[in-house]
Amino acid sequence: MLAAADEFAAIFTRWRVWFLMANQDISLRYRRSLLGPFWISLAMASLIIGLGLLYSQIFHQPFKEYVSFIAAGLVAWTLLSGLLLESCNVVMESDGHLRALPLPLSLFAARMVFRNLIIFGHNLLVVVLMLFIFQHRISPLIVLALPGLAIMLLFGFGVALILGPLSARFRDIPQVMASFVQLAFFLTPIFWRASQLKASNPVVVLNPLFHFVELIRQPLLGHVPTLLNWGVALAVTAVSLALALVVQAYTRRKLFLWL
Amino acid sequence: MARINLDHIDFNYPVYQVAGRSLKLSAMRRISGGPSGVVQVRAIRDLSLQLEDGDRLGLIGRNGSGKSTLLRVVAGLAHPQRGRVDIQGRVVALIDKGLGINPELSGEANIELPLRFLGATEAEIKHARTWVPAFTNLNEFIHLPFRTYSEGMKARLTFALSTVIDADILVLDEWLSAGDINFVDKAEAQLTSMLNRTRILVFASHSLELIRHTCTKVLWMDGGRMVRFGEPDEVIDEYTVAMRQAEAAM
The missing domain is CATH 3.40.50.300 (P-loop containing nucleotide triphosphate hydrolases)
Structure with a gap:
């Protein structure tokens, strides 16, 4: 357990490794394209406008208000789902490195988290711009999204250290996860509102992903997340980090065999 | 000061068949019994080795004799299932x-x-x-x-x-x-x-000449076991003879 905690600490002592890797990941993905990483922003903008136009009609919602809601929700969801999906690949996408060098896995988890944070930054640009266009003002409460963001990133880090090694051992976990995230997208109130269901509906209250999304979405829309949102997100994150430590302690010495 | 101390290490590679890679099938097997879908390959068997400052170790042996695995043990990548590994000093792999x-x-x-x-x-x-x-x-x-x-x-x-x-x-x-x-x-x-x-070099090569003039000690491995360990000239000569005999026997 101590050795596993030691590996966690590598993200501070060797931060440049994950920092460089994540930056290269992004620049590699968008190399030689005209807009570069701003393709991320453009894709997000078209998704928000498209969904906004369609669902504001289906749900009979005022367009401006609905599009802001969907923009704030999607940017949070994109980060969360990116973290969950890419968690499964942190070991497999770096198997060459892990086979040849004794690098702590935490560095690869941090690289994945940071890569998603860069994408989030590009998306946020669009969302803030849209909020400004459609709401004509940005509430100072928006800074409350920062602690929410930090919690989500920590959660992603924990999940990566759990699912990364397990996916290397059991190669069907990424598939299971992909189906799960897709289902979760429909079950989590992103393009529909939690208030459209009864307040105590378990699909909303017992869905930890909803609480994570709220931590970022509500501040963007100028509201304060509820205590329940904070409580659930913090508890789930704490559990994921504790579990990550256990998985690390158990798989650290065996990981090499699974590559 | 740098030091490498390997004490009676065993290292096995599990080779997973497709079924052994599946969570669903592994879980079902746990419940119903049946073959595990995992075959163990013994890459290093009962190997002990001490190296100190100034040692330049050359590893020789046929393909699949365990040289690469031993390099990975010293590099801190492969953790032996049995035995003790004690390595002091900054390792560059x-x-x-x-x-x-x-x-x-x-x-x-x-x-x-x-x-x-x-x-x-x-x-x-x-x-x-x-x-x-x-x-x-x-x-x-x-x-x-x-x-x-x-x-x-x-x-x-x-x-x-x-x-x-x-x-x-x-x-x-x-x-x-x-x-x-x-x-x-x-x-x-x-x-x-x-x-x-x-301070310490651990080097695997098929070039016996390179090993002869770079190394101060040579470890000849076969089937994951230590065959000979000692002065480069002695071990390499013995190895060359053995290889010739093996070729002649074929």
């Missing part, structure tokens, strides 16, 4: 060629990450930023993407990146040689100076 090089980036931009992977300090990276371009003679090519380089230029850059930092314990697979560099003398000199700064 040059097992895979050009790890961390991004072909889309320029030579210049490719200096930092490979060295960070190997555990280079800030000072070493600062030094490498000026030393690597000078040593490789890439001139203006240092600003162009790595993928545009000729094979010779690529070899020069990977060689420079591999030899720029100091190790207490250097773990070396056979790819690193001055041979494919077009300024052999300069590269030989660099390799020699790097080896001189290294």
Whole structure:
């Protein structure tokens, strides 16, 4: 357990490794394209406008208000789902490195988290711009999204250290996860509102992903997340980090065999 | 002071069949019984080894005799299932060629990450930023993407990146040689100076001559076991005879 905690600490002592890797990941993905990483922003903008136009009609919602809601929700969801999906690949996408060098896995988890944070930054640009266009003002409460963001990133880090090694051992976990995230997208109130269901509906209250999304979405829309949102997100994150430590302690010495 | 102490280690590789890789099938097997879908390959068996400052160990043996696995044990990658491993000193493992090089980036931009992977300090990276371009003679090519380089230029850059930092314990697979560099003398000199700064070398190669003149000790492995361990000349001669006999018997 101590050795596993030691590996966690590598993200501070060797931060440049994950920092460089994540930056290269992004620049590699968008190399030689005209807009570069701003393709991320453009894709997000078209998704928000498209969904906004369609669902504001289906749900009979005022367009401006609905599009802001969907923009704030999607940017949070994109980060969360990116973290969950890419968690499964942190070991497999770096198997060459892990086979040849004794690098702590935490560095690869941090690289994945940071890569998603860069994408989030590009998306946020669009969302803030849209909020400004459609709401004509940005509430100072928006800074409350920062602690929410930090919690989500920590959660992603924990999940990566759990699912990364397990996916290397059991190669069907990424598939299971992909189906799960897709289902979760429909079950989590992103393009529909939690208030459209009864307040105590378990699909909303017992869905930890909803609480994570709220931590970022509500501040963007100028509201304060509820205590329940904070409580659930913090508890789930704490559990994921504790579990990550256990998985690390158990798989650290065996990981090499699974590559 | 650097030290390597391996005490009766055993290392097995599990080889997973497709079914052994599946969570669903593994879970079902737990419940219903049946074959595990995992075959164990014994890569190192009951091997003990002590090395100290100044030791240059050459590993010889046929393909699949366990040399590469032993390199990975010393590098801290493979953890033996049995026995004790005690390694003291800064280990630099040059097992895979050009790890961390991004072909889309320029030579210049490719200096930092490979060295960070190997555990280079800030000072070493600062030094490498000026030393690597000078040593490789890439001139203006240092600003162009790595993928545009000729094979010779690529070899020069990977060689420079591999030899720029100091190790207490250097773990070396056979790819690193001055041979494919077009300024052999300069590269030989660099390799020699790097080896001189290294306290312990663990080196696997098929080139018996290279081992004879680089190493002070030789370990001959076969089937994961130690066959002979001792002076290079003795062990290599014995090995050569054994190989000839094996060939004649075929």
